[in-house]
Amino acid sequence: MTSANTPEPVDIHSAKSATGIDIQPVLDLCHEDMAAVNAVIRERLRSEVALVNQLGHYIIDSGGKRLRPMLALLAARANGYQGNMHHLLAAIIEFIHTATLLHDDVVDESDMRRGRETANALFGNAASVLVGDFLYSRAFEMMVDVDKMQVMSILANTTNVIAEGEVLQLMNVNDPDTSQGRYMDVIHCKTAKLFEAATRLGAVLSDRSEDDAKAMARYGMHLGTAFQLIDDVMDYASTAEDMGKNVGDDLAEGKPTLPLIYAMQQGTDEQAALIRRAIEKGGYDMIEQVQAIIKQTGALEYTEAMARNEAEQARLQLRYLPDSAYKQALDTLALYSAQRSS
Numbered sequence: 001m002t003s004a005n006t007p008e009p010v011d012i013h014s015a016k017s018a019t020g021i022d023i024q025p026v027l028d029l030c031h032e033d034m035a036a037v038n039a040v041i042r043e044r045l046r047s048e049v050a051l052v053n054q055l056g057h058y059i060i061d062s063g064g065k066r067l068r069p070m071l072a073l074l075a076a077r078a079n080g081y082q083g084n085m086h087h088l089l090a091a092i093i094e095f096i097h098t099a100t101l102l103h104d105d106v107v108d109e110s111d112m113r114r115g116r117e118t119a120n121a122l123f124g125n126a127a128s129v130l131v132g133d134f135l136y137s138r139a140f141e142m143m144v145d146v147d148k149m150q151v152m153s154i155l156a157n158t159t160n161v162i163a164e165g166e167v168l169q170l171m172n173v174n175d176p177d178t179s180q181g182r183y184m185d186v187i188h189c190k191t192a193k194l195f196e197a198a199t200r201l202g203a204v205l206s207d208r209s210e211d212d213a214k215a216m217a218r219y220g221m222h223l224g225t226a227f228q229l230i231d232d233v234m235d236y237a238s239t240a241e242d243m244g245k246n247v248g249d250d251l252a253e254g255k256p257t258l259p260l261i262y263a264m265q266q267g268t269d270e271q272a273a274l275i276r277r278a279i280e281k282g283g284y285d286m287i288e289q290v291q292a293i294i295k296q297t298g299a300l301e302y303t304e305a306m307a308r309n310e311a312e313q314a315r316l317q318l319r320y321l322p323d324s325a326y327k328q329a330l331d332t333l334a335l336y337s338a339q340r341s342s
Contacts, residue, residue, distance in 0.1 A: 021336040026070070026329040033073045033087065034066065040091040044142060047134065051123070055131045059098050059119050067227075068198050069094045071333070075202020075216050078318075078326035085146060086205055092146075092155065093198045095139040100162055100194075102132035107166065108253050150204050158197040165189025174254035176276035180261050187228045188221065195224030199330075215317045219330065222314035226337040229307035232257040233300050234341070236291055251290060254282035258306065259299040260290070266297040304338070311338035 027034075045056045069090035076086035104110070105118040106125045112118060120128040136159065143152050169186045172178040199220030203213040235250045236259055250257050256279050264272040271293045278286040294300060314334040321327045 021332065021339050023065075023332060023336050026074075026332055027065075029325055029329050030070050030073055033077075033090075034070065036084070036087040037066075037069055037073070037090045037094070040087050041094060044091060044095070044138060051127060052131055052134055055119055055123050055127055056098075056135065058122070059102060059131075060094075062113065062116050066094060067333070068097050068194055071195060071220060071223075071330075072198040072202050074326050074329050074333070075199040075220075076205050077202075078321050078324060078330055079203045079206035079208050079212070079216070080322075081202070081206040083205075086202065088142060088146060089151070089201050089205060090198075092139045092142050093194065093201075095135045095142070096155070096159060096162075097194055099132040099135040099139070100166075102128045102135070104166070107170070108249075110249065146205075148204070151201060154197055154201060154204065158193050161189050161193045165191070165193065169255065172256055174280050174282060176256060176264065176279040178256040178261065180258065183256065183258055183261060184225075187225050191228040192221045192224030195227070196220040199223075212320055215320055219314045219317035219334070222310045222317070223334050223337050226307040226310035226314065226334070229258060229303050229310065230338060230340055232259055233303050233307070235259075236294050237300055248284055248287040248291075251278055251287060252282055252284050254279055258303045259294050262302050263290075263294045263297045263299040266299070267293050271297070307338040311335060 041060060045053070045060060047053050047056070072090040072093050073086055076089070101113065102119055105113060106120045106128050109120075110118050111121040118128075119131070139155070143155055146152075165186055165188075168182075169190055172182060172186060196217045197220070200213050200217035203216040208216075232250070235248065235257065251260070260275055260279065264275050267275070274286065274289055275293060278290050311334045314337070315331055318327055318330055318334075321330075
């Protein structure tokens with residue numbers, strides 16, 4: 001039996017995905033705030049070292065919806081914040097996210113992101129790691145300007161947890177015995193934690209109660225989890241043009257994501273053995289066979305339904321907020337996170 005605070009679980013075998021979530025109104029609502037954030041980013045990215053400027057601007061300007069900083073802005077506004085310190089917080093979130101991308105691409109030996117060459121492919125691994133370090137340190141320098149110890153505490157914990165998530169993922173690489181629980185731990189640490197920090201900080205900046213801040217944190221955690229699960233789906237269901245990276249990259253890197261884990265559980269012994277070999281070996285040699293098994297076992301539908309359930313959990317956390325365009329935008333982004341195709 002579910003409580004009044006818990007949604008009925010989605011039937012992961014029969015639920016159908018809705019489409020057509022339009023986030024343009026959300027982008028329009030955030031336009032002025034995001035313009036201010038972009039100005040902060042460009043000002044704080046500045047360095048006396050030319051390569052820092054060049055590589056930093058390359059990755060910052062490489063596209064993307066800037067969802068994480070947008071969430072910080074919306075969470076602050078939805079909680080009644082009237083100042084402008086949320087622009088600085090949103091820029092900090094983007095710097096931390098960008099630093100993780102630089103480091104991720106080096107670790108994963110990636111050569112394409114958002115349809116462009118990765119920074120490490122263009123500038124080399126050493127430069128990417130060091131500029132990532134610069135962005136982390138600059139982010140903490142900016143946190144001091146916020147002058148709120150709770151902000152420092154949340155973001156310090158966040159960066160530690162993200163690093164732990166990276167190590168957890170590394171431990172799972174080429175390991176076909178990775179369980180769904182272990183994989184979800186990776187998602188929560190590596191991806192969802194920064195979403196959680198962004199939304200929680202919006203409430204903290206607004207001096208809301210600890211209960212309210214925790215509700216916003218849960219919203220961000222569930223939304224970030226849904227976002228990553230759909231990324232996992234797209235790695236096997238989309239095109240390189242849609243994703244901005246190579247199809248099957250996760251498998252090529254030996255990462256046992258949820259579609260693979262579920263397909264091994266539901267497939268025949270022969271199918272499970274093939275996926276095990278693919279995970280252990282890595283590379284693209286077996287991608288077509290693996291995609292066929294994933295389709296036959298309903299692994300993508302299962303993962304999509306898990307994402308929709310996470311999105312519904314996120315939406316529930318918004319109940320305490322007063323009605324506003326900003327609350328509606330947060331609700332829309334929760335829906336979008338589980339239904340997007342790019």
